[in-house]
Amino acid sequence: MSVKGLTKEKIITQAIEIIENTGQSAVSLHELARTLGVKTPSLYNHIKNTKELQYEIFKCAIDKFVINQRKATEGKTKDEAVQAFAEAYHAFATQNKGLYRLIMSIPSEQDEMAKEMAIPLLHTVVEILSDYGLTEESIAHWQRVFRAILHGFISEEDLGYFYYYKYIDLAKSRQIAVKCFLDGLHAEIGE
Amino acid sequence: MSVKGLTKEKIITQAIEIIENTGQSAVSLHELARTLGVKTPSLYNHIKNTKELQYEIFKCAIDKFVINQRKATEGKTKDEAVQAFAEAYHAFATQNKGLYRLIMSIPSEQDEMAKEMAIPLLHTVVEILSDYGLTEESIAHWQRVFRAILHGFISEEDLGYFYYYKYIDLAKSRQIAVKCFLDGLHAEIGE
DNA sequence: TTGACAAACTAACACTATTAGTTTTATACT
DNA sequence: AGTATAAAACTAATAGTGTTAGTTTGTCAA
DSSP states (O other), rough: OOOOOOOOOOOOHHHHHHHHHOOOOOOHHHHHHHHHTTTGGGGTTSSOOOOHHHHHHHHHHHHHHHHHHHHHHHHHHHHHHHHHHHHHHHHHHHHHHHHHHHHTOOOOTTTTTHHHTTTHHHHHHHHHHHHHHHHHHHHHHHHHHHHHHHHHHHHHHHTTTOOTTTSSHHHHHHHHHHHOOOOOOHTTTTO | OOOOOOOOHHHHHHHHHHHHHHHHHHOOOHHHHHHHTSSSGGGGGGGSSSHHHHHHHHHHHHHHHHHHHHHHHHOOOOHHHHHHHHHHHHHHHHHHHHHHHHHSOOOOOOOHHHHHHHHHHHHHHHHHOOOTTTOOHHHHHHHHHHHHHHHHHHHHHTTTTTTTTTTSSSHOOOOOOOHHHHHHHHTTTTT
């Protein structure tokens, strides 16, 4: 009966689709198997366990994210690039909620594997900061500041912690944050 | 045999202790019951479900957090208060990892209840920004920026995303971020 | 045609939370 | 003191996770 021809790729693709649709950072193997027309344990013929599946999806998510960011900033430099990066970052996180959540839930301090995989993401930030002629150390610091702002915003927004003043424009808050960051950066390089 | 005398308070206290010890944002009812010397279903005589338990712990966590922040900033104003707030925030998050994670995982956009409970936390930030004589709208924006930075830092750090340049001092990155924020704030009020 | 391997399956286990129904224990009243 | 009642413990069971072992099925190559 097996017209199935299940593969690792099909599983990953399906998992990503479900994650995208639900906005959750994970799928249950049951749901995954069900939508693939197969019984749950059959998945184990193609994947080792949920951890491995997570890794695979994580890899795809990082890829998508990196592509998204590069596309948004290509041809741009300095402030223009930073601004475009910030906007694209927010757009990705809100339009790919499940994948973004996955990216921001997987790695943990002990997981060297995941940290390795996340490096390209980090590079996208470092790259656009390279235009400013900062020292290696300064780049390290400001890259952290930038990413903290970007993720902090998404995260707080997502958690509903920006709800209280909800009639106050969120996009403007983000712009203020990015401007604040750029001003700080300009001050660092002595404008 | 019941020398137990289990109460809701004891359950919550125990749950918090486990959360503090493990650094996880949740406890299983099994583990909770085990350490209380009772069978799992017995917990249901005192709590409705895990959701309710989460709420209760959440409430305590917010309380602890708010107390921590007030203590750190009392008697201080403006930049001094902001700086102390930032330091205390980071200290709380790293020393109470489980509780901080809980605070930053519970509320979701749809959960009005949780958002209500989190308001005191928000107030601590708004209060220290009130010293600057900003408009209501500016406070709303800058409070968001500040919290995004603070949480963004903790979160990225916790996820291991600040690992790449790990030989570069994290505390200094945080100081740069806070200074960046303060400079932005000063620019806003025309210094 | 048959032998081998991949990929599906069934059955089972361990771990979650949760509910129903039962027994125990302590308290409160006659 | 003896008994009724209610609170709080229990046991047993269910449904949902992930996972493993062992079995069947189907395909492809010798």
